[in-house]
Amino acid sequence: MAEIKLQDVTKRYADGTEAVKRMSLEIKDGEFMILVGPSGCGKSTALRMIAGLEDISEGEMTIGDRVVNDLSPRDRDIAMVFQNYALYPHMTVRANMGFALKLAKVPQEEIDRKVEEAARILDLAEHLDRKPANLSGGQRQRVAMGRAIVRDPQAFLMDEPLSNLDAKLRVQTRTEVARLQRRLETTMVYVTHDQTEAMTLGDRVAVMRSGVLQQVDPPRVLYNDPVNIFVAGFIGSPAMNFFSGSIAGGKLKLPFTEIDAPDGVAHSGDIIVGIRPEDFEDARFAPENHAAGKEFEAPIEVVESMGSEIYVYFSFEGGEVSSDELAELARDSGVAETPGAGGGQAVARLSPESDVSEGTSAKLWFDAAKLHLFDPHDGSSLRRSKADQQAAVDATQQAIAAEHHGDGAPPEDDGDAAAPERDGDVKPT
Amino acid sequence: MRNRSPRAYLASTAALLIVLFYALIPVLWLLSLSFKTPATVSDRKFIPQDVTFENYTSLFAGGLDSALLRPLINSISIALIATVIAVTLAAFTAYAIARLDFPGKTVILAGALAIAMFPPISVVGPLFDMWRTLGLYDTYVGLIIPYLTFALPLAIYTLVAFFREIPWELEQAAQVDGATPWQAFRKIILPLAAPGVFTAAILVFIFAWNDFVFAITLTSSDSARTVPAALAFFTGDSQFTAPTGNIAAAAILVTIPIIVFVLIFQRRIVAGLTAGAVKG
Ligand SMILES: Nc1ncnc2c1ncn2[C@@H]1O[C@H](COP(=O)(O)OP(=O)(O)OP(=O)(O)O)[C@@H](O)[C@H]1O
Numbered sequence: 001m002a003e004i005k006l007q008d009v010t011k012r013y014a015d016g017t018e019a020v021k022r023m024s025l026e027i028k029d030g031e032f033m034i035l036v037g038p039s040g041c042g043k044s045t046a047l048r049m050i051a052g053l054e055d056i057s058e059g060e061m062t063i064g065d066r067v068v069n070d071l072s073p074r075d076r077d078i079a080m081v082f083q084n085y086a087l088y089p090h091m092t093v094r095a096n097m098g099f100a101l102k103l104a105k106v107p108q109e110e111i112d113r114k115v116e117e118a119a120r121i122l123d124l125a126e127h128l129d130r131k132p133a134n135l136s137g138g139q140r141q142r143v144a145m146g147r148a149i150v151r152d153p154q155a156f157l158m159d160e161p162l163s164n165l166d167a168k169l170r171v172q173t174r175t176e177v178a179r180l181q182r183r184l185e186t187t188m189v190y191v192t193h194d195q196t197e198a199m200t201l202g203d204r205v206a207v208m209r210s211g212v213l214q215q216v217d218p219p220r221v222l223y224n225d226p227v228n229i230f231v232a233g234f235i236g237s238p239a240m241n242f243f244s245g246s247i248a249g250g251k252l253k254l255p256f257t258e259i260d261a262p263d264g265v266a267h268s269g270d271i272i273v274g275i276r277p278e279d280f281e282d283a284r285f286a287p288e289n290h291a292a293g294k295e296f297e298a299p300i301e302v303v304e305s306m307g308s309e310i311y312v313y314f315s316f317e318g319g320e321v322s323s324d325e326l327a328e329l330a331r332d333s334g335v336a337e338t339p340g341a342g343g344g345q346a347v348a349r350l351s352p353e354s355d356v357s358e359g360t361s362a363k364l365w366f367d368a369a370k371l372h373l374f375d376p377h378d379g380s381s382l383r384r385s386k387a388d389q390q391a392a393v394d395a396t397q398q399a400i401a402a403e404h405h406g407d408g409a410p411p412e413d414d415g416d417a418a419a420p421e422r423d424g425d426v427k428p429t
Numbered sequence: 430m431r432n433r434s435p436r437a438y439l440a441s442t443a444a445l446l447i448v449l450f451y452a453l454i455p456v457l458w459l460l461s462l463s464f465k466t467p468a469t470v471s472d473r474k475f476i477p478q479d480v481t482f483e484n485y486t487s488l489f490a491g492g493l494d495s496a497l498l499r500p501l502i503n504s505i506s507i508a509l510i511a512t513v514i515a516v517t518l519a520a521f522t523a524y525a526i527a528r529l530d531f532p533g534k535t536v537i538l539a540g541a542l543a544i545a546m547f548p549p550i551s552v553v554g555p556l557f558d559m560w561r562t563l564g565l566y567d568t569y570v571g572l573i574i575p576y577l578t579f580a581l582p583l584a585i586y587t588l589v590a591f592f593r594e595i596p597w598e599l600e601q602a603a604q605v606d607g608a609t610p611w612q613a614f615r616k617i618i619l620p621l622a623a624p625g626v627f628t629a630a631i632l633v634f635i636f637a638w639n640d641f642v643f644a645i646t647l648t649s650s651d652s653a654r655t656v657p658a659a660l661a662f663f664t665g666d667s668q669f670t671a672p673t674g675n676i677a678a679a680a681i682l683v684t685i686p687i688i689v690f691v692l693i694f695q696r697r698i699v700a701g702l703t704a705g706a707v708k709g
């Protein structure tokens with residue numbers, strides 16, 4: 001077990017593609033770190049650099065207290081679960097799982113013991129003598145996992161291990177993975193583009209976009225306090241709604257209403273406002289005595305009842321947000337999941353008792369204390385706490401200093417490891 | 430294949446039978462000839478009137494000095510040696526070409542193809558002179574070398590195709606599991622490429638076994654002469670009888686090892702050996 005440190009790690013492929021750009025990330029000993037992001041953002045590349053399957057173009061990588069830049073995969077003592085499992089098809093499950101131990105010249109009895117124990121944990125005991133071709137997808141996935149856990153490595157690396165499973169099996173296996181990691185207490189880096197996995201599994205989640213690390217934080221912080229519009233739109237399902245509004249004269253104007261501008265926002269002019277679906281409510285069920293809330297009329301287009309909650313899609317006019325970030329999210333997840341990017345429609349989650357119906361106009365309410373405000377020019381959050389903002393500035397300065405002197409101390413605060421890149425990602429809308 | 434209509438099934442069966450018939454008729458004719466006596470050999474009847482094994486036994490009369498035994502041993506030895514060497518070398522070359530990035534990769538592949546397309550008849554003359562000077566004339570080595578020249582490209586091409594089929598990840602998984610490149614090759618890649626290795630082996634073996642041009646030109650005695658060349662030296666019982674029966678018998682005999690060889694290895698060429706390696 002060991003900690004993994006990436007410092008300004010860059011990956012440039014032979015054709016010039018920069019798949020990972022100056023990524024700095026510190027994964028603590030025993031931590032469950034999730035790498036998420038849309039397809040092609042460089043998650044696998046980052047993971048494969050940790051594994052040693054991909055050269056590091058720039059920067060430094062340490063596992064434990066060794067710099068591993070030039071170490072081959074076999075000398076890094078890490079175990080990896082590949083996106084497509086990569087089981088050895090000509091070997092039985094037993095041989096697959098024992099392969100690494102056999103190479104390490106572990107005595108046969110011990111191999112048998114370890115393999116059987118792992119098989120028991122993963123519920124594979126009766127399949128030990130079968131070949132991968134004769135296993136179901138879920139069983140193969142567990143064999144791939146078993147191949148990793150028999151080894152007691154410094155760290156586990158998993159590249160979307162659940163992506164080939166059907167929905168039900170995925171949920172089941174997800175809990176298994178979580179239990180396994182807690183039990184083994186081995187450092188784990190887990191790549192996924194499924195944000196449910198990201199939110200439920202990890203101690204911390206690192207969100208990437210086009211090779212740039214956006215934010216590294218515990219899931220809750222990521223959800224409640226996203227650093228920019230991209231993270232805000234990526235985390236959460238259904239996704240956050242975005243509206244373009246403006247602040248003038250102490251008032252915040254939204255497409256469907258107007259409220260007092262929130263405190264502590266020194267911004268004026270155009271602004272992007274994010275509201276999560278659950279921060280809406282049917283006006284009849286709005287919490288009473290709520291300090292900051294506002295009712296408004298909304299034309300209801302679609303009502304989806306889930307039993308425990310109701311999703312309603314309402315339209316609004318003249319407040320669609322268009323930005324590169326949202327366009328990218330929409331591409332990745334299908335337009336329906338990011339209403340803001342789909343134009344004129346937003347989704348609200350209402351109490352199941354609500355009786356709003358399609359094609360009518362209903363009175364909705366939203367929690368004005370939970371608005372997310374973003375700069376329309378660079379998409380960065382305008383509501384990050386002061387301390388965070390300061391830390392980000394510090395980290396940026398440190399990074400600049402490091403670049404100039406070549407020996408700057410790495411930023412210590414994990415949440416801000418991403419900060420230097422944040423500015424580099426500015427894209428005017 | 431399974432879900433086709435009965436008509437399509439009938440049609441394809443009929444087509445198959447026609448092809449089979451077309452291909453096997455000469456062989457069956459040869460078989461028939463090999464059992465005929467010299468008197469009936471030209472009677473134009475498919476079923477031999479009086480069956481004799483004389484044509485076969487006479488081929489081996491006299492043990493090692495017989496017409497066929499030494500050439501048969503030569504053929505088998507030379508073809509096997511050439512096959513083993515070609516497949517071994519080709520496995521390494523093909524692996525490098527399929528997996529590694531190095532300058533001149535395409536040149537090597539193109540060169541191999543060019544050599545394979547070279548007509549053997551155009552190199553056989555110079556080789557004759559060279560081998561006489563070098564003392565390779567009429568030796569095993571003298572035949573194995575040109576066979577390798579033509580068989581290697583064949584084997585490399587076949588194996589490259591097979592190696593490319595094997596998912597990269599398997600090898601990377603082996604590396605992560607702690608395998609050296611050699612271990613990954615030996616324990617993962619090679620077993621998975623086995624069908625390719627056997628296919629290459631069959632192709633090389635057949636090539637070496639069937640060669641006539643090099644064998645007839647570069648040998649002069651039984652010390653290295655292979656069966657196809659030896660057939661040309663068969664003589665009849667007398668000056669005036671053609672050795673038709675003997676040649677037919679030898680031709681039948683000569684196909685037997687190749688059938689055996691193919692049957693042995695064909696069982697190994699099972700498609701889908703990598704099934705279950707990746708995805709669900
Ligand atoms: N060998 C390569 N040569 C050039 N570019 C590559 C290579 N491998 C990957 N890339 C590019 O690098 C970027 C990141 O790829 P990567 O595989 O890390 O994405 P990912 O985040 O894992 O995506 P996914 O979720 O689809 O697996 C992509 O734009 C991809 O096209």
Ligand SMILES: [Mg+2]
Binds near residue numbers: 043044045083
């Ligand atoms: Mg990937």
